[in-house]
Amino acid sequence: MTITPPAARAVAVTKRFQRKTDFADRLAIRLGIASPPPAVHALDAVDLEVGKGEVVGLVGESGCGKSTLGRVIAGMLPPTSGHVEHDGKDIAQLRGKAARDMRLATQIIFQDPMSSLNPRKRVREIIGEAPRVHGLMPRGGTRKLVEDLLARVGLDPAMADRYPHQFSGGQRQRIGIARALAVNPDFLICDESIAALDVSIQAQVINLFMQLRAELGLTLLFISHDLSVVRHISDRVVIMYLGRVVEEASTDAIFDTPRHPYTEALLHEIPRLDRRARSFSPVKGEIPSPVNPPSGCHFHPRCPFAMEICATTRPPLLDVAAGHRAACHLNGGQGRLPLEIQNHTQD
């Protein structure tokens, strides 16, 4: 076998969150005077693959489970069912050094650098702590490492003795990136890592990610609600809605020939500089609650093309073209949108 396993693979991962019951609750439930607490269906049998060196964009609106999926893949949250593999190995089965190496090789960068950086530690300590604790560096070797990392993410190494509050938002995000890189990972999960930044700073950080990927050969799972950013940086795009993957394909295929009405709607709604004085034709309705998702296809109450089957049967994620999968009942599971919609997407 010479096929290299993907950097990360989620297999039928389901994650439900449920409030813990105490003794009084359990008693009340047993006596039939209370019902069990409702479960939030964050992920519902999700499959995802991130190839080595690939940049995968994971897109969806709030509550779709994209951040939960990122955390499950990073090994920060155990799935309720299903499993996650890194380099072909089930991460739940790893023990000891192997488990530690897996965790170090996968790093996550969060949205808000202010709440993920300890405000009472100097940048030198924030970045140097992990390599020191894990013994990746000889004592005294972290000084040079920290300075190299700061330079790599575009910060002045002379600023290593400052505190996080002495930096701007964009600079703090760079510190978060430097901290993630300190343990020499090969897989980065970026969870809305640029959402809180100003436009001109966003561009700088996107460029930094692209540069790091090229220089270090990193694999990236780029979680974002911003399709225009995802389009720019990703090789492949996965679209999620209410805990399920509804479509995945290469970036060009997603943007040129979307096969799911939800993807189509998202593409149509991205604010763009060249779409001026336009009249909006938004999809109707709210994003349903993940506590009580609609039956069948989760999108059917908002879908302009919904048929009877959509309310009853979950559409499977099927191959509609090479490397292009969609979960939609339209046109016999091909997810092919009616012709007039296709024309309008392509302009």
Next chain:
Amino acid sequence: MTAPLLKVQGLKTWFDTPRGMVKSVDGVDLELRRGEILGLVGESGSGKSVTGFSLIGLVDPPGRVVDGRIEFNGEDLRTASPAGLRSLRGDRIAMIFQDPMMTLNPVLRIGTQMIETVRAHRNVSRAEARAKAVEALGKVGIPRPAERIDAYPHEFSGGMRQRVAIAIALLHEPDLIIADEPTTALDVTIQSQILAEVQKLAAEMGLGLIWISHDLGVVAALAQRVAVMYAGRIVERGTIDEVLDTPRHPYTAGLIGSTPMANVRGQPLRQIPGSAPPPLGRPEGCPFRPRCAHATDICRTEPQETLAGGHGWRCFHPLQDAAEVRT
């Protein structure tokens, strides 16, 4: 030519802090006609929100409007009495905030709050006020408004709450609405529902709207004119087409150029180097000077606005044509 609904000249709002005078808004000129949507665009700290608050007299100490004229329907709001200003606010001028929970009281039913707002400005019965509130909720697309009026704010989703905030702003059919990033916290599909409603209502009611946003894409879709703010000043203003197609100020061009859509996929984005100056450490002269590729010695002096028709910019080295914009 009708007189403008709102005319702002030389507006300065400063905050006297222990560390020095923070000049959040430092000489802003704006004009808005009835039925027009103006996008006020800038990054965080540019002073766009403080400009909005200043117009409606909601700047809290230590902030103070220190200079300038705010003419609304021909009347100077800066010399208006507190009582006079109070009767205008919520009636002729309304504001919508980014977080609708800033507008809504979490412990009151939305109906209670809306009826209160109506009766603060009009001498009508509760029943009439309620009817008016139901009508406003219907207008912004809230289903079953007659029932939903008795719900509490937490019973609405984020998008629906923002619709309620917009309905409250519309209660008295104001002449001017100042909207401060009202869709920034919302999901894309919900954002476009709100934008669709706002666009329709603005056209139907002929109201003037100032849409404060960091998102050029949203402003391009919604507004007729745009003003770009940087470090407390408007560096460029004009129609959407003028500003987005032929930006003259290097900052505007930089903002446009750094959006992913303006770049080739997979190539590095054109970026503006550096970051915005801190409010207490702004360079003298043109505040964009340290980040600008075109800056020379003359930029150490304050650039005045050059106006060509309705298109104005504050720059000594305005970009000349599209080719230059792309570099």
